[in-house]
Amino acid sequence: MTLETLSAIRSHGGTQTLYRHMSTSTKTPMEFSVFVPDHEDGAKLPVIWFLSGLTCTPANVTEKGEFRAACARHGFIFVAPDTSPRGDGVPDDAEAARDFGLAAGFYVNATRAPFSEHYHMRDYIETELPDVIARELPCADMSRQSIMGHSMGGHGALTVGLRNPDRFKAVSAFAPINSTINCPWGQKAMAGYLGDDQSKWEEYDACALIKNGARLPDILVDQGAADEYIETELKPDLLRDACAEAGQPLTLRIHDGYNHGYYFVSTFMNDHIEWHAERL
Numbered sequence: 001m002t003l004e005t006l007s008a009i010r011s012h013g014g015t016q017t018l019y020r021h022m023s024t025s026t027k028t029p030m031e032f033s034v035f036v037p038d039h040e041d042g043a044k045l046p047v048i049w050f051l052s053g054l055t056c057t058p059a060n061v062t063e064k065g066e067f068r069a070a071c072a073r074h075g076f077i078f079v080a081p082d083t084s085p086r087g088d089g090v091p092d093d094a095e096a097a098r099d100f101g102l103a104a105g106f107y108v109n110a111t112r113a114p115f116s117e118h119y120h121m122r123d124y125i126e127t128e129l130p131d132v133i134a135r136e137l138p139c140a141d142m143s144r145q146s147i148m149g150h151s152m153g154g155h156g157a158l159t160v161g162l163r164n165p166d167r168f169k170a171v172s173a174f175a176p177i178n179s180t181i182n183c184p185w186g187q188k189a190m191a192g193y194l195g196d197d198q199s200k201w202e203e204y205d206a207c208a209l210i211k212n213g214a215r216l217p218d219i220l221v222d223q224g225a226a227d228e229y230i231e232t233e234l235k236p237d238l239l240r241d242a243c244a245e246a247g248q249p250l251t252l253r254i255h256d257g258y259n260h261g262y263y264f265v266s267t268f269m270n271d272h273i274e275w276h277a278e279r280l
Ligand SMILES: N[C@@H](CCC(=O)N[C@@H](CSC=O)C(=O)NCC(=O)O)C(=O)O
Pocket: 052, 053, 054, 055, 056, 060, 150, 151, 152, 153, 260, 261, 262
């Protein structure tokens, strides 16, 4: 396996790189971005994973997330994977909608044809890409990882984190979907990728995972009160209630005036990196 470097740009005393590689999970080429601060030979740096939302490539958070200054200050690697397989033969939503198919992989392993051939984003995030990072970036300290994400990717961060509590020292989310079983985006995606048996969706639903016993030491969620999706899709009350009932520690902060986009994400990015830094 070799990584192809598509671009490498100096920024904030480090290097922002875009890589492409052939994925065994998705059976497609996949791109991801990595920021590596300058460091001494032999130094080992913690790794923050960022899972992006619907419509995104690695470029969205890389260009608009404003994470580099804090990562450079702390000496953190920042990895931003893509949101779905892409390319020839990869099926999309029948109407090319933005909530399913391309750029909407929901970090699941699809079991329903034709999506089951390529849409294995859970394997990609949980197993393959960490192996690639560990092998190709000798400075990555894989014993100190954390994960965050936005919207669909915020839910991805919560669910990947809840399923892998020993891997991640911190888990946080910006405006996440909180329960795929209980929102139109999630219902469409889970039915399309997994079929109609909702018991199969529970491992991909943050609230169901918590109700079923998954635990983290704590979770940080920031949410804009003026988010256009808060009532219809995100429903932060569902996470607040699930955590309260289960005794799962949660810091849920609601911010007046902020909407769903990267102006909101970038505003609170430094807070999240500081919160991760206390735990990494
Ligand atoms: N300008 C955005 C507004 C909607 C938005 O913020 N979409 C999110 C993902 S929604 C759930 O996963 C996003 O990350 N969009 C990409 C971006 O760079 O803002 C839009 O219409 O896409």
